[in-house]
Amino acid sequence: MDLTYNEEDEAFRAELRTWLEAEVPAHGPPPPPGDWPARRAYDTAWQRKLHDAGYAGLHWPATFGGRGAPVTQQLVYLEEYARAGAPYISVNFVGMMHAGPTLIAEGTDAQRAYHLPRILSGEDIWCQGFSEPSAGSDLASLRTSAVRAGDEYVVNGQKIWSTRAHVADYCELLVRTDPDARKHRGISWLILDMRSPGVEVRPMRTIDGESHFCEVFLTDVRVPVANLVGAENDGWRVTNVTLRFERGTAFAQHIITLRTQLRDLVRAARLVPATGGGTAWDDPALRTHVGRLEANADGLWRMTQKGIAEAEATGLPAPTGSAVKLRFSELSQELSELAVRVLGRAAIGGVQGAGIDGVETARAYLWSLQYSIAAGTSQIQRNLIAERILGMPRAA
Numbered sequence: 001m002d003l004t005y006n007e008e009d010e011a012f013r014a015e016l017r018t019w020l021e022a023e024v025p026a027h028g029p030p031p032p033p034g035d036w037p038a039r040r041a042y043d044t045a046w047q048r049k050l051h052d053a054g055y056a057g058l059h060w061p062a063t064f065g066g067r068g069a070p071v072t073q074q075l076v077y078l079e080e081y082a083r084a085g086a087p088y089i090s091v092n093f094v095g096m097m098h099a100g101p102t103l104i105a106e107g108t109d110a111q112r113a114y115h116l117p118r119i120l121s122g123e124d125i126w127c128q129g130f131s132e133p134s135a136g137s138d139l140a141s142l143r144t145s146a147v148r149a150g151d152e153y154v155v156n157g158q159k160i161w162s163t164r165a166h167v168a169d170y171c172e173l174l175v176r177t178d179p180d181a182r183k184h185r186g187i188s189w190l191i192l193d194m195r196s197p198g199v200e201v202r203p204m205r206t207i208d209g210e211s212h213f214c215e216v217f218l219t220d221v222r223v224p225v226a227n228l229v230g231a232e233n234d235g236w237r238v239t240n241v242t243l244r245f246e247r248g249t250a251f252a253q254h255i256i257t258l259r260t261q262l263r264d265l266v267r268a269a270r271l272v273p274a275t276g277g278g279t280a281w282d283d284p285a286l287r288t289h290v291g292r293l294e295a296n297a298d299g300l301w302r303m304t305q306k307g308i309a310e311a312e313a314t315g316l317p318a319p320t321g322s323a324v325k326l327r328f329s330e331l332s333q334e335l336s337e338l339a340v341r342v343l344g345r346a347a348i349g350g351v352q353g354a355g356i357d358g359v360e361t362a363r364a365y366l367w368s369l370q371y372s373i374a375a376g377t378s379q380i381q382r383n384l385i386a387e388r389i390l391g392m393p394r395a396a
Helices: 007-027 035-055 073-085 091-106 107-119 237-247 250-271 284-314 321-343 360-371 378-389
Strands: 126-129 145-149 154-157 171-174 187-193 199-204 213-224
Touching: 007 035, 007 073, 035 091, 073 250, 073 284, 091 107, 091 126, 091 171, 091 237, 126 213, 145 171, 145 237, 154 171, 171 237, 187 213, 187 237, 187 284, 250 284, 250 321, 284 321, 321 378
Parallel strands: 126 171
Antiparallel strands: 145 154, 154 213, 171 187, 199 213
């Protein structure tokens, strides 16, 4: 892995930094939580700006509308993006990081030609229809059915934890097309138009007061066979391609953001008064804890760099994605809990001002609780690490 930045990389950094310094402030702050139509408009407008400037799909091959940038420039982009505090891709996440790469790897020419440009430009938003009420960690137990009827599938079932489904145009949908096959062998991966008759979306309010997640109910929904990605009943293999994208390179921006959150914590600790005088930052135990978190975040970033380099070389995400996802979940939760402990009453009381944002600290802590579940539970990640990275036998 050679990740030394050369003159071209640094020239790209200067170009990108100049663009971000102008465009990020001009785009303004995101809309208030809960206003999802406004959030969709905000996020897709930013995606359009990235697209028009040539920064959308930096890691996508040029033949599919991306920039085909070398891995070093992909890393420069992530570093500068986080440094500038640029908008999180939010509603564009599934399309850019899951569906798009999966279609590049597994889709037909017609599917790629139609969907990839619309994902890159922000015209279409995607959600994920994988988990079900009785098929979360054991995803292969899913029961949503798709029965072939001529050139269509008739789909019935329910999905849950479909992030931002209430503003999505399309869904990457897992269905059971052969109920008699072994559970991993009768699954197919479909492109679902969310505007189809029989699709009902119900937002779910979570502990942080938001409605990121939705339930999706499917009643006699007709999906063209042309929307099948990969072969019928080969959806579990295609799904693992999607999940490796989700658990590997897709977390790169989040991991860089961890460092930003650490710096924010240090700034807040220098302002929070300590009981015996001075500030919270005067506590050597806190400084040691922060130093350990910084070292872990740096190690995780190096793992991510290696994964991105391997993804560029092979065209598929690295199998170490499960390790990256697991450690990110743990670090994010540890950091968020530490921030609440440092701010104390300021976090509990929602104090804002003088460099302290107790509201955001408390919200970030509550939000971090889902990381050990989302994108595959920590228990499942440990199984995958044991089997696919360490080569250990499957549990009996």
